[in-house]
Amino acid sequence: MRVDWETVGRCVNRALHDLEPERSRRLDGLVNIGIDETSYKKGHKYITVIFNHDTNTVVWASEDHGKSVLEKFYKQLTPEQLSSIKVVTGDGAKWITECVNEYTPDCAHCVDSFHVVEWAMTALDEVRKDIWHDACSEYKQVKKDNPCGKGRPKKDDPELAIVKAAKADEIKGSAYMIKVLCFLFDTKYHMQYIISF
Structure with missing residues (x-):
């Protein structure tokens, strides 16, 4: 199509800014969230994803997996945002359970179907x-x-x-x-x- 990658990048950034001017608002009103990690590059790299079950959207993602990565997500949340979370689903990994119990002890923790x-x-x-x-x-x-x-x-x-x-x-x-x-x-x-x- 003869379009420079820098032009594509600017178009994507402009569309993202128009659709979502404040990314931090994505973390407001979280009630039912899911936590999962997946591998890519033939299992050599991981990405941790947090998604909102109510809106079926990804609200946060980060490279790597483990307790330290999930703690980054929880540390971004305000006390009001933490208290709004009622249900967390995950794959039963120990590090997910530890983080959920530490940061949102009042929510229900479920293993996903x-x-x-x-x-x-x-x-x-x-x-x-x-x-x-x-x-x-x-x-x-x-x-x-x-x-x-x-x-x-x-x-x-x-x-x-x-x-x-x-x-x-x-x-x-x-x-x-x-x-x-x-x-x-x-x-x-x-x-x-x-x-x-």
Whole structure:
């Protein structure tokens, strides 16, 4: 387009100044905020982001992550702004919990739904792997007990049927609980339920 980068920079600064003349006002009226960090440059650099859940906007961002970075955000806030914060969501990192407890001890601290579902899916994977390893070790034991390969466990063996049913119920129950957990975090469902109620 043959536009100099300095011209682009001036246009962006002018638009930013027109849209938001005072950046400090962005921190006014924060009630429900979220804190998250993410990596970029192939995981070598981090950025910490604070966002307003009520307006779905980013209110503050800084390079790096950790307690010292989050303290920079909290130190910018006035006592009135700190007292207006009622809910803080995060990923359960220790440094987030420590900062929230130190600077906003009266607010509710919640783990965000993305991480709860992610942890639940990881737990389900672990259960699935454990059951798979148990099944493999049972198969090896049966093969060891019958070295000639004569026969396999009888289908009508009541003890084997009970073990299989218990394992199947364990997987189904875990998977169902994960499905319910995901369903609980689906805000579309809650809005439809409230409207229909």
